[in-house]
Amino acid sequence: MKKWMTLILTLFALTGLTACGNSGGGAPEEKDVDLSAVYTSMEEVCDWWTDGYMEDVPEEMLELYYPGLAGLEPEQLIARTPLMSAAVNEVVLVECKSEEDADKAQEILQGRIDYQVGDDTNPGGAWYPESIESWKAASVQRQGNYLALLAVTDAQTQLEDIFNQAFA
Numbered sequence: 001m002k003k004w005m006t007l008i009l010t011l012f013a014l015t016g017l018t019a020c021g022n023s024g025g026g027a028p029e030e031k032d033v034d035l036s037a038v039y040t041s042m043e044e045v046c047d048w049w050t051d052g053y054m055e056d057v058p059e060e061m062l063e064l065y066y067p068g069l070a071g072l073e074p075e076q077l078i079a080r081t082p083l084m085s086a087a088v089n090e091v092v093l094v095e096c097k098s099e100e101d102a103d104k105a106q107e108i109l110q111g112r113i114d115y116q117v118g119d120d121t122n123p124g125g126a127w128y129p130e131s132i133e134s135w136k137a138a139s140v141q142r143q144g145n146y147l148a149l150l151a152v153t154d155a156q157t158q159l160e161d162i163f164n165q166a167f168a
Contacts, residue, residue: 035095
């Protein structure tokens with residue numbers, strides 16, 4: 001009798017586990033986000049970006065600014081900056097194929113910020129004190145395999161919110 005009870009209880013336990021297979025106990029599903037739409041929302045906040053102010057980072061500069069990023073073969077990649085400006089305005093939105101690629105992309109994007117800021121030994125690529133301060137406020141935002149490098153003098157927090165709300 002004990003063997004039958006044990007067998008029945010085991011079957012009930014297994015049935016319960018299989019019935020709950022994907023009811024939220026595992027990793028959350030990643031939301032598909034159109035990064036072009038996210039960027040358009042950012043443009044609406046920064047109306048001064050209109051009329052060709054922000055341009056795609058040319059291919060030859062992409063590897064210079066973000067070494068290795070294009071080699072990850074991202075699903076989506078938007079890299080925009082003014083080609084000449086005294087204000088810091090740089091936006092990179094990227095969707096990677098895997099978590100491993102997203103980890104690498106995060107390092108690459110943070111490396112861009114670190115380079116621009118510099119340290120006690122190296123002056124940094126931004127050169128000017130006001131530019132360096134803007135780069136110090138820059139951030140890399142991450143939502144799963146989606147990342148954003150946001151370095152925007154006048155709207156940093158607003159653009160971070162736009163990126164993160166796209167995944168809410």
